[in-house]
Every structure is written in structure tokens, then in C-alpha cells.
Amino acid sequence: MIPLTDRVDYLANLSNNLCYCLAIEKLLGIEVPPRAVWTRVMLTELTRINSHLVWLGTHALDMGAMSMFFYATREREELLKIFEMFSGQRLMTSYFRIGGLALDHPRGGLEAVKKFLEMFPPKIDEYENLLDNNPIWKNRTIGVGVVPVDKMLAMGITGPMIRAAGIPWDARKDEPYSGYQNFEFDVPTSTDNDVYARYRVRMEEMRQSVRIMGQALEGMPDGAFQADAPKVVLPQREKMKTQMEALIYHFKIVTEGVRVPPGEVYQVIESPRGELGYYVVSDGTSKPFRVHMRTPSFGNIQGLGMMCEGGMIADSIASMGSMDFVLGDTDR
């Protein structure tokens, strides 16, 4: 199942992994060791930066600022290298597992993250310098794509879009999951509710993500990276080859899968695009009875009609960019 969740939102695959894993872990009632939790937080924040960088590049490209795209992809390249170090994949990472992580940290992985954290904040200033000091950019974005807040709530718009409308709703703060209550960060908001406000909120979110990652890096605990739940977690290769029980568990998990007790669960996390929810129903077998995804892009794109009404063609391009939707995430 986990590699499938990667494909839902190809720019925020780890967020989808995390949400699914958290839902199943809730059903199973297993405790994830702190090292795994902190690594998950660190990497999902990295995913947020990844997604926001792609958004920034393409949004600016849509408005005709071509160079911005290349600057954003330049930094994204460093970030994808980190993903590759951890999971062996640049895009479809599938790094989280039910009960922890797929692998422990690679050699030099944390140093690479640290280097990125030192390199990245000045680059955000650089982007802002290029765009915020530019009257054309401001003309194109300020006052464009406004939708009344109550309409936004009615249509289920979440994430940076609703925060730019003045509602500080962030699942990381309001419904903490995966240890987010241990981290110090602000939820950037704005009340202008236009394309420019959304841009400002996302830029600020990247800074906050850097802050969270710094804390995660500093306090990274030692210890196990997978829960002690032999019926759920695949055993280590070494154990499997020396211990009879481990071999049996391995065989059972690979052939039958993880048996999840019957029940249903709804897990919400804050993906880069907004509120991501996984509704999972289990009938006690190893295959889920039903998995429904409440994806943020689907909600966010509903505002497009209202934003475009009575506007110019060029404004619809700006509004569309400010929604930051991924079509895979919209259509599932």
C-alpha cells in the first residue's frame, strides 16, 4: 500500500506515506520509537520545502519570470539528493513503514540535511529579493484571486490558502500528530486573501520548516528506528538469518501481510497543500476494506471558478498558480 500512496501526490509523497502509516498504527495501537518519529518530522518538513519550491518555480514561470524556476530547481536538486541518500529514490521515496522507517539513517545523511539547512535560508531571501522588490510581480498578485472566507470554508479549502485568508488552521498545531507538539514553530497567516498573501504565507512556511528541521536535527534521539512489534515490522536481515522466530515472522508478513484488527480510523495531517486525511476501514484481514483519501488539492481547486469570475485571462493564470494543486492529488 505504501508505494501507492506515493503516487497520490507526487510532490509530497512522504506526507502521504506518513498519513497512511499513522492511520494504520492507530488501528494497530503500536508505539513508534522516538528516532523514527523525529526522522519522520524532519523528512516531511523537507517534503514541504520540496513541494513549495516546485510551486514557487512554476508559479513564477506562469507569470513570465522564467529564471525563478531554474533557481528553485537548483535548490530542489540538493534536496532530492538527500531523499536519495535516505531512501534510495529521488521522487517516489516510500521511506516510511508501518511502525517506523524502512531503513536507518544512511551514513552522512544527517550531515547532508545540516548542510542543506545552512545553505537554504539565504536562498529564500534571494527569491524574495527577486520577487518582492519587483513592482510587476506585486501588480500581478496583490488583490488578485480573492474568494470570501466563508465560501472558502464551505468549499473545504485548506492549507496555505486558508491561512492566507486569516484562519490559522494548521493540523500540526491544532491536532498534533507524530510528535509535532514537541517542536516550536509559528503558523504564518495573512488576512489579505489574495495571490500575494498566499505567496507570502508559503515563503514564511519554508522558513518555519527550516526551523522545525533544525530542532529535529539537534534533538535526534538514538535507538531503534522501528517499533518492537514483530507481527507488523519486517525483521532485520541479520536476525532473520540467525533466529527461527524472525524467519517465521518474515515469512508470514511477506506472504499474508499485516493483520489489522477490525475498526475504522480517520487520520489528518498537514500536507504542503493543506489538510490531508486518510480514512481507513479494516475488517480484520491483511487487506484494507476501504481507504479513502481526503486530498487537499481537490478542495483547493474548487475555488478556481470564483477566482476567475469577471477577471482577466492573465489573472486566472495567477490564481491557478496560487492554488498549488497537483492533479494526481485532485483526481486520486
Added chain:
Amino acid sequence: MNFFIISLIKTGIVAGAFMTTLAYLQWIERKVLAHIQSRLGPYRVGPHGLLQPLADVVKLLTKEGFVPSHVNHFFYILAPFLAVFFALISICLIPFGPSVEIFGVRTDLGLADINVGVLFVLAISSVGVYGIALGGWASNNKYSLMGGLRSSAQMISYELPMAIALVSPLLLLNDLSLRTIVNEQAGYYLGVIPRWSIFQMPFPQVFSFLIFLISAFAETNRVPFDLPEAENELVAGFHTEYSSLNFAAFFMAEYANMITVTCMATVLFLGGWHPLWPAEYGSDFVPVLLMLGGSAVLLFHGVMQPLKGRPWDRLTMPAAGLAFGAIALVFLVPVLKPILMPVFWFVAKAGVLLFIFIWIRGTLPRFRYDQLMNFTWKFLFPAAIVNLLITAFAVALQGPKN
């Protein structure tokens, strides 16, 4: 008879040089843009992609010239011809240098010199909009039509501030012939400050130069005014339905317009072929030093440095370095100097302006249509008129020349 032969030779040289510049301007743009965006740009065809323009031309020539069935045939074919014709013709009025003596024949560097040169160039550039508008209309496609409409509205609006910005230096220089205009800008204040229009007393034309430059961006449909071909909004704008050579014609027209406009700016505001500072202070050695510098860099990287690119860079880079060195020496030959120096200064000034065109393209986002119109009608146009009034007063107070 003599006149015809000289004219034919000159036309041949200018046409050849102009066409090569057109092709390579695109290469330069792609390279500069790539380096602004931390990329390499064309790199595969020939050393550092130097043969890329050739490959592009061959590609476009050999492509099928597809004509969609729903277009208005006559105007569809006519439009690119008009665009490229009016874009190319203005170059024949641009003076590249003073009158010089070659093989005992005295001739002007430049093709034609008519006494209403400025008006002629303005008129031709206005007619140039027909190519784009007709292309957009004849394509019978809503994106093309919108691109064509946007383009014609934009070009007509920006022509006004452009024309008014042109009038101010004309008041100072008191002539419409482009050659006389450049001659009027000869000489130096205090021996060093050139008497170009942007520095000329009684009222330096800095503002009208800026207004002209901004309008020029709009006239040539370049970023940030590239609304007619805004790819995110209108697919490709007015040339959506064009392919092969018809498409190449529109492309050529855009680049030819860029060159014409920069040449006009050079002639009207930057003193044409007159050097930045007098020859007594060594302005003649600028091209020599530039070329020698380039040669030194190429030789250093080609011979001394470890190889980063492809194996044959070991050969091509020193060869290019030696070629640059040879060009530097050519500039030192006393017989060629009076011909080459003016042309060098003219090309250098136009080149700097072209670089600014490309630089802006790498930096700025695109205007929205209404903002574009507001900008010209509410800001550029009044500013140009105020500038014209001040210039007129200054010239009137100064009294008649000589």
C-alpha cells in the same frame, strides 16, 4: 554606374552581416539567458553550441510547411512575409560609420541616407504591426486572434510615447537625416564628456532615452511586454498555427526588430559611431584590449587549465584564442583603422543595449494587459510629453544654433 556597383557591394555586405547577426543573436540570447539561470545553454552542436543557429535553420527549412485547412490562405501566407519584410527594411537607413575611403573610393558606411530617415523608420515600424495582426486574424484560432489583437493594441499604444520620446533629441539636433543626427553629436564637452544626445546641453535626453527603451521593449514584444505570445495564457499567441519557414519568418522579424530598435537608440541617443571618449586619450585601443583579453582567457583555459568540457576543447579553445588575437591585431593596422573603429563603437553600443534586452528577459515577470495599457497611457505618455516640453523650452531659450 559606379554608384550602382558600390551600392550592390554594400548591400551584399550589410545583408550578409545582418542575417548572420540575426542567427547568432538567438544563440547569444540562449547563452546569456542560460548563464543567468545557472544553466549551460546550447552546447552540443559545435564547440559551445556555436553551430546551433545553423542546425536550427536547417531544421526549420526541412520541416513541412503545414497550412491548416481552416485558415484564410492569402493572408496566412502574406502575414509572415509582411512581418519579416518590414522588420528587415529599416536596416538600410542606419548609418554605421562616417564616410570613408576604401580602395580610393569615397563612400558612406551605411546603405541609404534619406533626408526624412527618422520618419521613414517610424513609419516602417508602425506598418510592421500588420504582419502580426494579420497572422493572428488569418489563423482563425482564438488564441492567435487574441495574440494578434493584444499585439496591435500594444504596439499602437507604445508608438505614441516612442515617437514623442524621439522628438526631443530631434529638437536638439535639428535634423531628420540619421547621418546628420550622428554628425551633430560629434565632439566633447571639456574634452572628455561626449556630446551624445543623452549628455547634450541644454537638456540631456536621459529621460527620453529611458522612455524610448521601455517603448522599444513593447514594440518588439519582449519580456516584460511579451503578452502577444504569453505561452501560459495563449499557447504561442499569434504564431500558434504557423510552422516551418513561416514560423521562422516571425521569429526573424522579432529579432530583426530588436536589432533595428537598438540601432535607432544608438544613432539617436548614444552618438552613433562616436567613441565614448576622444581618441587622444586612447579610445582606439578599447577593441584591441577587449579582443586580447578574450584571447588571453581562451588560451589560459584551453592550454593551462584542466579540461572540463569535451576533448576537442583542447583544440578549439586555443584556436579561438588565436583568432581573437588576430582580430585584435587587425584593429591596429593604420589603413583599416578609420573603417573599423566607427563600426566597432556602433556595434558595441548596440550590443550593450541588446544585452540589456536579454538581461531583462531573464529577470522580470510579465505585465497584465490592463496594467500594460495603464503604464503607457498614464505614465509613459505624459512623461514623454513633459520631457518634450522641457526640451522645447530649453532649446528655445538657447536660441538658434550658430
